[in-house]
Amino acid sequence: MTSAGATSAGAEPPLRRLTARGALTRDRIVRAAADLIHANGVAGTTMDQVVEASGTSKSQLYHYFDDKDALVTAVIKMQTARVMQLQEPHLEQLSSLQGLRRWRDAIVRFVDERHGANGCPVGSLATELSDRSEPARILINAAFQSWESYLTAGISRMQERGEIDRTSDAATLATGILAAYQGGYLLSQARRSAQPMALALDLAIRNVEALAVGPKPAPDAAS
Amino acid sequence: MTSAGATSAGAEPPLRRLTARGALTRDRIVRAAADLIHANGVAGTTMDQVVEASGTSKSQLYHYFDDKDALVTAVIKMQTARVMQLQEPHLEQLSSLQGLRRWRDAIVRFVDERHGANGCPVGSLATELSDRSEPARILINAAFQSWESYLTAGISRMQERGEIDRTSDAATLATGILAAYQGGYLLSQARRSAQPMALALDLAIRNVEALAVGPKPAPDAAS
DNA sequence: GTCGAAATAGACCAGTTGGTACGTGTTGGC
DNA sequence: GCCAACACGTACCAACTGGTCTATTTCGAC
Structure with missing residues (x-):
């Protein structure tokens, strides 16, 4: 690499x-x-x-x-697997806004405990390697895609359950949420505070909450 | 560093x-x-x-x-100044949703042209240096804060103009938008596509649009 | 025009880095 | 129990890296 x-x-x-x-x-x-x-x-x-x-x-x-590259490749695989494994319990059966908020809480707590230190393992690998090693980039990108698909599936389940509007694109929302996570982590790392992560995730999740149908109107939003 | x-x-x-x-x-x-x-x-x-x-x-x-550290410090200062200088024309007099969307368009175009290559100069410095050099972290964090304050000012102006709801916290929205930018850039870099950036910014901006009062309802959102 | 400071040149160096060579210990399957 | 393959120990190396040294040229102020 x-x-x-x-x-x-x-x-x-x-x-x-x-x-x-x-x-x-x-x-x-x-x-x-x-x-x-x-x-x-x-x-x-x-x-x-x-x-x-x-x-x-x-x-x-x-x-x-064989060489450092091979070791780094193994590390990438381990880190992407680790992160996915850490998220799975929350995302595996995600199917409600409440579940999404629980996911958010777990992340914010995690980041808060270490004041954002070192950032997301996959995120930092992405910035360092994406443009310097194509095989690495492919692995990392695949991890992001898989991560997104978990979120997408969860949002789709909310739609199927009739909790949120069916017409919105779940995959789009998923990408936005993952971006908020990565960007929030980056800012939290620079600020040594979980606050940016909390705000970023809240903002992203609010988009999903805004799609809620029936009772339980989003606690904040306008209109 | x-x-x-x-x-x-x-x-x-x-x-x-x-x-x-x-x-x-x-x-x-x-x-x-x-x-x-x-x-x-x-x-x-x-x-x-x-x-x-x-x-x-x-x-x-x-x-x-004096040494590499000193050079890196100078680079940080140049890059943060460069980025701010690049954003200023858009953010300096930002005062409407339309202006915010123009800002978004400029960014997406920029990222699209180079397929996200190398990511945001300040963002990559942040991930590499935040936990390895405290002076560097301070400089980078200050740049982020300043960046956010530009967005905050713009959003405040929209509130003053009565375009959007006055009760929401402009600074919170600004942090969320910057996080979307950084996260979107990171994902765009890994995917070699501007799409994640576009989706991330759209999602973040939608939160501001949702606060619009009077006519011109957000083109997408629900309810 | 002179003179000291700034600017530039380029050889040099000790420590580090990824990687190798070669040898010894260990084991699991027949 | 035997032996080939796996597992491990360590000295070694060429290339590179940040950084220094001494000497020369250029220039701005007086």
């Missing part, structure tokens, strides 16, 4: 047989690298740091990964 | 007398560095690259800047 970022283009699994112990070591390496990269960025993380943080050795690192 | 990022803490101007020629050279260096950093990040930009891109020499670089 350093410059051109070749990174195994074709089929991903390098087909290297791993023993149970090997798989464990590999995992320790990726975890350590993921944390370091989240804190210091890809360019700001050295292989030696990964070696030390993971308690392994140089030969092990290069035994499991 | 590499690690701890000391960066001149107190009064900024190093009080070094500059001749006209010197100021020009210094400027060339900062410009070259800004472009390189926008494309490759701070950690991904070397002093030698700056030397070559600016057509200067090592001694000149270190004649005008």
